[in-house]
Amino acid sequence: MKLGSILILATTLVIGSLLSFTGQAASAYLTSAATSSMSIAGQSSKQGNRQLKVKSRDHAIQLVRRQYPGKVLKAQSSQVNGHQGYRVKMLSSQGVVFYVSVDAQTGSVRRN
Structure with a gap:
């Protein structure tokens, strides 16, 4: 001790x-x-x-559906205008497949 x-x-x-x-x-x-x-x-x-204005894939889909009617076929993260973003594949009611880009930084939604 x-x-x-x-x-x-x-x-x-x-x-x-x-x-x-x-x-x-x-x-x-x-x-x-x-x-x-x-x-x-x-x-x-x-x-x-x-900070990103679009923080999730689901939020990007929600923004696309507000501007473009149709069915969402696929949505994935992608580079949009050099920023983080999303590319959403849509099917119109007339059967036309098109893509919509969502810029996560600015929140802009644009059909390709």
Whole structure:
């Protein structure tokens, strides 16, 4: 029991003395880490400004159905005008197959 207490005390003293020598380095590290996390937070808030107006496949289908009558045959994620988006394959009431693109960033719906 006494040996365990002595080891704990000795370890505590060694760590305390190391911290006093490296205090300035630790302070610089903590300052650097805080600055980095602030920078990352700033980047994520900038990316938050570019939120998507169409956030799901189901939302894209809903927008397409509002503008174009017919049956949805297929809907999949796709690149639209260089942005994330959706491509929806439709069947008109006259039996014509056509495609509609939905830009997820702007929310624009356009028949191809």
